[in-house]
Amino acid sequence: MSTDSPLTKKTSLSSHSSQSPSSDPQESQTSLVDIDYWSRSFLALVYPVSFTVFISAGLSILLYDLYTESNVFEDAGLISSSKGPNAASISKITSESFLIALIIIGIIALATCLLVIFVYYDCLKCLYIYLFFTVICVFSLLNISILSMIIAQINSSIDWITIIFYVYNVLTIAILCMFWLAPNLMKQIVTIYQCIIMILYVLKIAPEWIAWALLPLLAVWDILAVLLPFGPLYLLINLFQKRQLQVPSMMVYTTGIWFRNQNMNPFDDDHSISSQNYLSSFNLVFISSNVLKYISKHTSLTLTTMNRNINASPDQQPRKKRRVRESMLGLGDFIFYSILLSKTVFTSQCNLFTIIIIYLCLIMGILLTTIILVILHRPLPALPISLFIGLIVFFHYNHIGYKFADRLRLPSGPIII
C-alpha cells in the first residue's frame, strides 16, 4: 500500500470539510474519512492478534500429548476430579471452578486498584520497581517453566548451561527493550514472546475447568471495570488522558510495552507519534492481570486539529505527515484470546474445524467492538464480545454442531444431492 496517497486524500478531504460551510457534506466527509481510517485500524488490530493466536494454537497442538498423557496439565487437585472413584457431580465441579476463577479475578482486580493508586499519587518509582520485578520474574522463571514443557514434549536433551545462557540473553534483551532503547522490531518480538509465556503459564496453572470458568468471568470483569464510572480501568484511562504528558513515557515503563504493529511501519514515517500502540497489561507476578484493554478513538480529532494547525502555521510541515492512529488494544486481550483458542485445542481434541470457527468468532468480535467504538467514541472493553461469541459458539459446536459438520463431510448413502 502506498503511504502518501491515502494520506493526501485524507488531508484534502479534511481540509475540504473544514472549508465547506454546510454541515451535511462535512458529516459525510468525516464519515468517509472515518470508514477508511477505521477499516485500516481494524486490520492493524487483526494482524498481531492473529499472529499471537496462531502461535499459541500451534504450541497448544504441540503440547497436546503432554496434556493427555502426563500430569503437567492437571488441575493440581484444586477442584474435585470428574473421573475416578470419587467422581463429583458436574454441578459441584463447575461451582468449585467458578469459585477459584472468582478468586483469581479478585487478585487481578486488586492489582488493578493498586496500579490506579500508583498512578493517582504520581508514584512513578513504585511503578518502575513493580514493572522491573515483574519483567524479571516473567522472563526468567516463567520462561524456564515454559521451556521445560516444550523441551519435554520434543524430547530433546538440552543441558542447563544452554538454557541459562538463553534465558539470560532473552532477559537482558527484554529489559533493554522496555527500559532503554531497542529497535522497534525487537520490541514487538519481545512483546509477543511475553504474551506466549503468559499464555502457556496460565494454561499450565488453570488447565481444564478453571480456564473455562475464568473466561466468562473475565469478560464480565472487563465490562464492569471499563464501562462503570468507578471501575479501575476507567479511572486509569481517564488519569492517563488527563495527564497527557505522562501517557507515553509512563506507558512505556508501567505497562511495559507499546506494541507496534509491523505492518503499520510502512505507513508511518519517522515522525509518527504512536502509529499503533498497544498498552500492555500490567503484569502481576504470577497471574497476568490483563487490566488495560481499551480501544479508544483519538485520532480523527488529532487529524482535524492537525489540518487546522497546518492552515495556521506553515512551519509545522514535518508533523503533517504523521498518521496518528491510536487504536490501542491491551496485551491482556491478546493473552485471553489466545487462551480461548488454546482451550478449544485442548478440549476439542485438536479438531481443526473448531479452531478455525473460534478464530473467526474472535475476529468477528474485534470487528463488532471496532464498530461500536466508531459509534460511541469512548474506551471500550475489547474482551467481552469476542469471548461471549467464542464461548457460546464453542460449546454449541463441540457438543451439537460437530455432528452436523461431520454429517456434511462424511460420505453419505445412495442419496446424492
Next chain:
Amino acid sequence: MSIPKTRWRCEQFHQSRTNANNGCQIINAQIHSDYEESTVESNKDNMVSLEKKSPEERLNICRKYYLGGFAFLPLLWLINAIWFYKQAFKVEPYPQQAQIRTYVIRSAIGTLAWLLIITIWNVLFQVFRTKMGPAGDYLTFVVPRGYY
C-alpha cells in the same frame, strides 16, 4: 473529567462555522501544546528511530550494545550488527560512521564466534551425554523419555 470529553468531542464544534473558529481554537491550542509535549515525550520513548538521533547518540548506543555484548550476551551483538548495519554502510558518511562501522563488524564477528561455540558445545553434549556418567544427568535440563 471534562477535559477528556471536550477533547474527544471537538469535532462537533466543526458543525457551525462561528463555533469552530472560536471554540476549537482554544481547545486547539491546548491540544496542540499537549500533543506537542506528548510527541516530544513519545518520540523519545515510543518510536525509536535512528535517523532522529544525533550522531553522537547513535555512536553511544552502538558502543553500549558493543560493550554489553562482552558479558556473555551474543544476542546484543546480533541486534547491534543488524540494527546499525544500515547506519554503518548504507548512509552517507558522517564523522562517527567509521567508529560505528568497526563496532558493527566486530559485533558480527563476535556473533559468529559465539554461534560456533554454542553449536560445538551442544553437539558435544548431545553425543557424550550418556558417556559422562552422573555429570551428564546433572547437566540435563529435562531428562528425555527413553524408547528402547
